[in-house]
Amino acid sequence: MSILTRAPVLKPFTLALIQLGNIGDNKAANLKHAREMILRATRDHPKKPDLVVLPECFNSPYGHVHFPVYAEKIGYTPGQAYDVGTSESESVKMLSEVAKETKTWLIGGSIPERDTQKETYYNTCTVYNPQGDLVALHRKIHLFDIDIPGKITFKESESLTGGNVINMFDTEFARIGLGICYDVRFPELAMIAARKGAQVLIYPGAFNLTTGPLHWELLQRARANDNQVFVSMCSPARDLTAGYHAWGHSMVVNPLGEVIAEADENERIIYAGIDANILEETRKGIPVTTQRRFDVYPDVSAAAQ
Numbered sequence: 001m002s003i004l005t006r007a008p009v010l011k012p013f014t015l016a017l018i019q020l021g022n023i024g025d026n027k028a029a030n031l032k033h034a035r036e037m038i039l040r041a042t043r044d045h046p047k048k049p050d051l052v053v054l055p056e057c058f059n060s061p062y063g064h065v066h067f068p069v070y071a072e073k074i075g076y077t078p079g080q081a082y083d084v085g086t087s088e089s090e091s092v093k094m095l096s097e098v099a100k101e102t103k104t105w106l107i108g109g110s111i112p113e114r115d116t117q118k119e120t121y122y123n124t125c126t127v128y129n130p131q132g133d134l135v136a137l138h139r140k141i142h143l144f145d146i147d148i149p150g151k152i153t154f155k156e157s158e159s160l161t162g163g164n165v166i167n168m169f170d171t172e173f174a175r176i177g178l179g180i181c182y183d184v185r186f187p188e189l190a191m192i193a194a195r196k197g198a199q200v201l202i203y204p205g206a207f208n209l210t211t212g213p214l215h216w217e218l219l220q221r222a223r224a225n226d227n228q229v230f231v232s233m234c235s236p237a238r239d240l241t242a243g244y245h246a247w248g249h250s251m252v253v254n255p256l257g258e259v260i261a262e263a264d265e266n267e268r269i270i271y272a273g274i275d276a277n278i279l280e281e282t283r284k285g286i287p288v289t290t291q292r293r294f295d296v297y298p299d300v301s302a303a304a305q
């Protein structure tokens, strides 16, 4: 867990999701396009967003064969200062610079990360404050290994290792819990982050044309309703010429479980006003957060200590 202090009070803020298109095999072009879209997201809205989010795997094609090829060494240690200036990661440098330039919090989707000491690879999300500091890093915990015959077989564990830390970070407007894509299927992760004070859970993701229509919205609404928090997933745009066909439909769900913003499948920037009152009213009206019977399920309680 990366923070232990009392959560900041949730304040209203504007969230922008960039459903990035044109993610091809040229990493420099992917980074350039992502940067342009971040600039656009922060300029093209009457209310400048406070937090901008990119999708999963925004700098490389999605697939286990691509991860080692595109992986970058980041070398971040939680709780220790990180010097972006000497970083070996070109993606970290770009994200840091654009966060600073736009003076905006930025969740940099995810990129393949190489750990040179262990020779392992991770699917990694990095987070920047408006000064451009790298302030949090989440390695996808649950790897996307599925096999639905005739539909989709995917095995991230062929090249990736799963992370083993639940990560959150604090801004001046919220405590934000992090996950990546398949992580959303595991209610334990969301529950623990929410019980640790996260009011907003954000998952860069890239569901597909089989599980997207089935579960993309359902899972976000379920996690939001279970925990009475805001939940958001940011996808790449759908590209039927790519090896992996993303579902799109980047989305924001409120603590009542209502979808308050949704993209279609094309490249889009969507915005949502995060209304702090809704969280309070939901928890007051349906007070499950204070009605839990941890005396009956003490193991669950212990997990979130």
Ligand SMILES: O=C(O)CCC(=O)C(=O)O
Pocket: 056, 143, 144, 180, 181, 182, 183, 185, 205, 206, 207, 208, 211, 212, 215
């Ligand atoms: O859970 C799913 O159906 C899709 C997950 C996924 O695409 C991922 O983890 O990258």
